[in-house]
Amino acid sequence: MSLLKIDRITKRFGGVTANENISFHVKEGQILALIGPNGAGKTTCFNMIAGVFPPSEGKIYYDGQDITGKKPHELNAIGIARTFQIVKPLAKLTVFDNLMVASLAKSKNIKEAQEKAKEMLSFTHLESLQHIPAGQLSIGNLKRLEVARAIATRPKLLLMDEPMGGLTPSEVDEAIRLIHQIRTNGTTIVIIEHIMKAVMAVSDHIVVLQNGVMIANGDPKAVMNDETVIKAYLGDGYVKSH
Numbered sequence: 001m002s003l004l005k006i007d008r009i010t011k012r013f014g015g016v017t018a019n020e021n022i023s024f025h026v027k028e029g030q031i032l033a034l035i036g037p038n039g040a041g042k043t044t045c046f047n048m049i050a051g052v053f054p055p056s057e058g059k060i061y062y063d064g065q066d067i068t069g070k071k072p073h074e075l076n077a078i079g080i081a082r083t084f085q086i087v088k089p090l091a092k093l094t095v096f097d098n099l100m101v102a103s104l105a106k107s108k109n110i111k112e113a114q115e116k117a118k119e120m121l122s123f124t125h126l127e128s129l130q131h132i133p134a135g136q137l138s139i140g141n142l143k144r145l146e147v148a149r150a151i152a153t154r155p156k157l158l159l160m161d162e163p164m165g166g167l168t169p170s171e172v173d174e175a176i177r178l179i180h181q182i183r184t185n186g187t188t189i190v191i192i193e194h195i196m197k198a199v200m201a202v203s204d205h206i207v208v209l210q211n212g213v214m215i216a217n218g219d220p221k222a223v224m225n226d227e228t229v230i231k232a233y234l235g236d237g238y239v240k241s242h
């Protein structure tokens with residue numbers, strides 16, 4: 001069953017058409033990667049799903065419900081969470097308190113929120129850093145905190161905007177493991193990512209955008225071997241996988 005269905009969405013900013021007539025769906029329990037060159041329209045598409053702004057045309061359905069034009073807090077309440085490309089923690093609060101703030105957004109029960117915050121610390125391997133102000137974390141740990149904050153609200157659908165940007169190769173491997181674990185725990189994921197190794201390691205399905213238009217949509221191997229995708233995105237030096 002589809003958890004998320006994007007139905008012919010278009011977004012115009014004045015004279016710029018950032019997304020044009022885009023349709024795809026994400027099955028429950030799957031990971032869909034949204035890829036494409038800089039300026040392709042990936043973040044615009046995310047912003048519409050996350051309720052930052054509505055599409056100019058088209059509809060978005062979540063769990064069978066029309067959510068077009070709903071606000072981020074309304075979407076959060078029905079199980080949609082998001083991580084940002086530029087991570088913005090509450091810099092002066094400790095790692096633990098950042099997770100408390102996130103947990104309390106869902107449950108007003110302090111004990112329950114503390115339990116959830118501890119569970120998220122352990123899940124993202126941040127226990128040893130829990131008393132440190134979030135502003136002092138490395139990029140890798142900040143990205144982990146960002147994921148922990150998003151999943152503390154127990155989402156059914158998690159939108160991840162470039163979770164691996166700026167990570168070292170071993171941190172990328174760690175992030176891949178974390179994403180698999182989140183999916184195993186029952187969360188469906190849509191991820192924007194530029195690191196192709198990570199995209200291939202996590203995704204069940206890939207959608208490729210270029211200049212606001214969807215140029216491919218399908219199984220990762222088939223998409224990566226598609227001539228249009230290779231030309232548009234991967235470059236002539238890319239070697240097909242078989």
Ligand SMILES: Nc1ncnc2c1ncn2[C@@H]1O[C@H](COP(=O)(O)OP(=O)(O)OP(=O)(O)O)[C@@H](O)[C@H]1O
Pocket residue numbers: 013016017018036037038039040041042043044045
């Ligand atoms: N708020 C806005 N107002 C005007 N134009 C915008 C706005 N947001 C995005 N655009 C334009 O829409 C197009 C798509 O941008 P978008 O940020 O969605 O691409 P992207 O694929 O996420 O790129 P990147 O990989 O660099 O983050 C670009 O031409 C961008 O300049």
